[in-house]
Amino acid sequence: xxxxxxxxxxxxxxACQLFANEQSTLARITVYWHGEGSxxxxxxxxxxxxxxHCAVDPKRIPYGxxxxxxxxxxxxxxxxxxxxxxxxxxSCGRKADERNAIVIDRFFGSKQEALAWAQTHPHFxxxxxLTPDVKLAGK
Numbered sequence: 070x071x072x073x074x075x076x077x078x079x080x081x082x083x084a085c086q087l088f089a090n091e092q093s094t095l096a097r098i099t100v101y102w103h104g105e106g107s108x109x110x111x112x113x114x115x116x117x118x119x120x121x122h123c124a125v126d127p128k129r130i131p132y133g134x135x136x137x138x139x140x141x142x143x144x145x146x147x148x149x150x151x152x153x154x155x156x157x158x159x160s161c162g163r164k165a166d167e168r169n170a171i172v173i174d175r176f177f178g179s180k181q182e183a184l185a186w187a188q189t190h191p192h193f194x195x196x197x198x199l200t201p202d203v204k205l206a207g208k
Contacts, residue, residue: 090200095170097158097193100183112147122146124174126153130198136173137197143175167193
């Protein structure tokens with residue numbers, strides 16, 4: 070019996086390490102598009118922006134991480150001062166957890182797409198963050 074408990078404990082320890090780089094967190098989601106704070110076509114580091122990209126605070130979410138929204142999966146490739154200082158969360162959060170939330174700026178190909186998405190989705194949502202060494206199940 071003692072061996073079984075030890076084996077199960079060891080397996081749980083390994084399983085925890087497999088998922089250690091995956092987390093869910095509350096985020097204030099903002100949107101941006103070509104020509105709106107994006108240097109026309111490139112992120113701050115020269116990466117050509119695409120619809121599956123987003124801006125993050127690299128101290129909280131490493132570049133290359135996947136940010137999983139309820140309707141899409143984006144890659145963290147960009148940053149900006151309003152994302153880093155969490156301006157949107159601090160200004161419109163009603164509760165303490167909202168005011169303390171991280172900010173993720175999701176990129177869209179056009180202003181119309183960005184604003185349409187923002188109008189049909191909540192300002193705050195729980196997203197999954199997968200650092201570069203974590204893969205989604207089935208992908």
